[in-house]
Every structure is written in structure tokens, then in C-alpha cells.
């Protein structure tokens with residue numbers, strides 16, 4: 320079995336399950352978007368002769384069944400967080416006679432992975448947007464030389480996507496091994512530490528090596544999140560945990576810890592009458608190792624309780640790397656003071 324047509328014929332056995340996934344998603348209104356290149360996925364798993372496979376994102380079982388067809392002995396651990404999907408997947412897999420080969424684990428990816436024993440020959444990520452943290456965790460459960468098949472790369476946030484590109488660019492850790500699903504899903508081989516660096520293939524679309532560029536990307540991510548009042552997205556740009564510190568212009572002026580700052584942003588977003596806009600000027604970036612800072616001016620235009628604001632502030636941000644990604648660990652926002660009146664000046668840039 321080797322031609323693309325042969326794989327397509329083989330995968331046709333699961334076409335009804337794929338159609339059921341599409342129908343389920345329409346009715347359930349969930350994110351169970353079924354994988355669009357079952358033949359390509361089977362070809363990759365078969366070429367690896369993968370005996371142990373880990374899948375993240377079962378939905379109702381379509382790709383788990385394909386992966387289980389890699390060899391006659393293949394065992395698949397697949398993880399799904401939606402209990403309704405888990406129940407449907409278990410039924411579907413049993414109906415196809417694959418329940419001794421596929422184990423559906425119910426729960427969050429990270430929580431379930433903590434209890435699974437690797438090493439796996441192949442890991443397939445088909446959850447929603449991948450993250451660098453997830454990729455690092457999958458690397459740990461892959462055997463040296465194992466294959467990570469990573470879908471939905473285009474669904475990662477802008478900053479995350481660039482960090483992922485940096486991770487995969489490390490030739491001592493990964494080698495691009497192929498692509499399926501029209502390039503939407505890439506396969507990377509885990510490189511043994513100490514193994515000679517592969518020459519690699521073109522990864523132009525993934526390149527983003529300079530720290531300065533990554534920090535600019537993080538700032539763009541922040542701007543887009545702020546302007547759309549996307550709380551989860553903006554909080555992804557901050558350093559998690561108690562070390563985060565903000566000196567803001569708003570009361571209580573000092574915010575310690577990521578959770579405290581999240582509550583502040585939630586309140587702040589709720590105060591706006593409509594989405595605010597931010598503008599930046601004179602940004603300068605300085606990086607060294609895992610620490611960086613930026614200086615510059617930021618304009619905030621918005622309306623709160625019918626009162627319009629258009630103010631410029633001075634902004635100094637500190638950054639540290641968290642699990643390979645730049646995050647804001649400190650920000651200091653201020654306005655100059657008119658020494659005669661003691662009142663802050665907000666139009667100094669205009």
C-alpha cells in the first residue's frame with residue numbers, strides 16, 4: 320500500500336464517521352472541525368510504522384480510527400475534553416471494532432498527558448490553536464526520532480505562532496519532515512540532543528528569529544487584543560504568576576500578580592462605551608538574553624460613561640521569557656505633571 324489513491328481508498332472506510340462529525344458540529348455548535356486530509360495522515364503514520372500514537376483532539380473519533388490503522392498493532396491514546404464528544408467517540412470506535420486499539424481519555428490535554436506514559440512514536444495535535452507549551456510537552460512524550468504532526472498552526476494567535484516558529488526552527492530539536500492538508504499541518508521529527516544538525520528544508524513561513532521582532536509581534540498582539548477588548552488574549556501577553564507588576568495611571572496604581580492585573584483589565588474593558596483605540600509612537604526595544612525592555616509613548620482614545628478620552632502616556636515595559644515566549648512582566652505608565660497645578664498633563668504629545 321503506497322499510492323495516495325490507496326490511502327484514500329483505505330480511509331474511505333471512515334467516511335461515514337467523518338460525515339457524522341460534520342453533522343454533529345452543525346447541531347452541537349462546537350469546534351469539532353474534522354481533519355481534512357485523512358489519507359495524508361494515514362500515509363505519515365504508516366511511513367513511521369508508528370506502534371504507539373498520542374492524539375490531542377479526538378472529537379468523535381475520526382482521526383483516532385485512521386491513526387489506529389497505521390499498523391496492525393498500533394495503539395492510540397486520544398484525548399478529548401468535551402464529555403459529549405468522548406461518549407460519541409467511544410461508541411463510534413467500538414462500532415468500528417477498534418476499541419481494543421484506541422483509548423479515549425476524557426479531560427484537558429495537559430491534565431491527561433500528565434498521567435500518560437510515553438514514549439510515543441507519533442503525536443498528532445488536532446486541538447484548536449497549538450501553543451509552544453503544548454509543543455514542548457509533546458516533545459517530552461515523543462521518543463527521540465518520533466514525529467510530531469501539528470495541525471491548526473494557522474489558528475494560533477499571532478505572537479504564539481511566531482514563538483512556535485522559533486521553537487521549530489531550532490535545528491537541534493526538530494527537523495521538518497513533511498506537510499499534509501495542503502500545508503496546513505506540518506510534521507516535525509524530534510531530533511536527539513547531540514545529533515548532527517539536519518540541513519533542513521525551507522521553513523521561510525515559520526522564520527522569526529530576532530528577539531526584537533518577537534517583541535514587536537507581542538506588542539501588536541497586545542494592541543489587537545486591547546482594541547477588541549479580548550481579555551483572554553491580552554492576558555496571554557503578560558507574564559503569568561505573582562511576579563507580574565504594573566504601575567498604572569488608574570487606581571489603585573500598583574498591581575501585583577497576573578490575577579490581580581486580569582481583574583483590572585476586566586473592569587477596565589467593561590467601563591468602555593465602545594472598543595477603544597491605541598496608538599504608539601517612538602517605540603524603542605532593547606533585548607539581552609531573556610530580559611528586554613521597551614520605551615515609548617502610547618495614545619489612548621476611548622469613551623467611558625459618555626466621557627471622551629484622548630490622552631498620551633509614557634510607557635516603559637519590561638519583558639522576560641516564559642517557556643520560550645516573550646511576555647510583559649512589568650509595565651509603568653505615567654503622565655508628566657504640571658508643577659504649578661500638580662495636575663497630570665495628558666496632551667503633551669499632540
Ligand SMILES: C[S@@+](CC[C@H](N)C(=O)[O-])C[C@H]1O[C@@H](n2cnc3c(N)ncnc32)[C@H](O)[C@@H]1O
Nearest residue numbers: 351352353354376378381382399400427428445
Ligand atoms: C478540531 S477537533 C478534532 C477533530 C478530529 N481530530 C477529527 O478530525 O475529527 C478539536 C477537538 O479538540 C477538543 N479540545 C480542544 N481543546 C482541548 C483541550 N484543551 N483539552 C481537551 N480537548 C480539547 C475539542 O473539544 C474538539 O473536539
